[in-house]
Amino acid sequence: MTVIVRDARPEDAGAVVRVRRAAAPYLITTEESVDFTARSANPAAKYRLLVAEDDGEVIGAAHVALLYDSGEPGRARLTPHVRPDRTGRGAGSAILRAGERHLAAEGATTVYAWVDASPASLGFAERRGYTPLRTAHYLGLDLSAARVPEPPPLPAGCALATAADLAGDPRPLFEADAEVTADEPNDTVTELDDYEDWLGHTWNHPSLDRDLSTVVTAGGRVVAFAMAYTDGATRYLSAMTGTVRAHRGRGLAKAAKIHSLRRARAAGFRDAFTNNDAENKPMLAVNAWFGYEPRTSEVRHVRHLI
DSSP states (O other): OOOEEEEOOGGGHHHHHHHHHHHOTTSOOOHHHHHHHHHHOOGGGOOEEEEEEETTEEEEEEEEEEOTTSSSTTEEEEEEEEOGGGTTSSHHHHHHHHHHHHHHHTTOOEEEEEEESSHHHHHHHHHTTOEEEEEEEEEEEETTTOOOOOOOOOOTTEEEEEGGGGTTOOHHHHHHHHHHHHTSOOSSOOOOOOHHHHIIIIITOTTBOTTTOEEEEETTEEEEEEEEEEOSSSEEEEEEEEEOGGGTTSSHHHHHHHHHHHHHHHTTOOEEEEEEETTOHHHHHHHHHHTOEEEEEEEEEEEEOO
């Protein structure tokens, strides 16, 4: 039968999870997170979750949205995932075309997509008008076998806490996240300037493990943090790790990550994943020190619709 593309329905959540876990096993995807993303999308994102169906079976999926927080109008994101055992049926192309039509109708002029660094995937993107921009590396760590080092002593005036400890007032974490995000290597300028939006999409995300997410505080501020996503079973993903500008070079982010990983291992998590921009040499060095090993790479691509 011909592949059809349609909007996902609530009952498709399990199939979307199976697609994304097969195509991108280094990501944390659960039925709860799929449902949450669809329900909580900011109206300005014009978000759609598209699925590709072949003979009644969902074999591909893509989050499609405007980058409403980029500060640059017309930017959008669209990354199709297709089950590796069901490629070659036109699902990726069909999702891409449908997503681009939707985004163009909503005013998008530039579409960004992450593409697996395999020759087949890179060729697919090139044939459809996408140009490579930069590379990100995904790394993995076997927590059941890794020797996570003892945490170093913190500098005077600094203290450790968890994100859960900030439940009454997470704004200090928001402020630190906004500063760190602004300095992340990126193709678009991301402006975290809406606290309520951050609460809705970051703080309340069902994959965010507040007990494992670790912060370093000083002078009443969060000055470093290691945020963690988990699947609630065995898989742990470093969602964002960083230090505010005035406190960099003191090993604070490394200390936060050590504490988070040690608690994750004690809680029974076995597989830890992280990703870094290829140009982010400091974090690549930190993760190599932890024992993370390369698993795969993705290449950020762009296509100009007009």
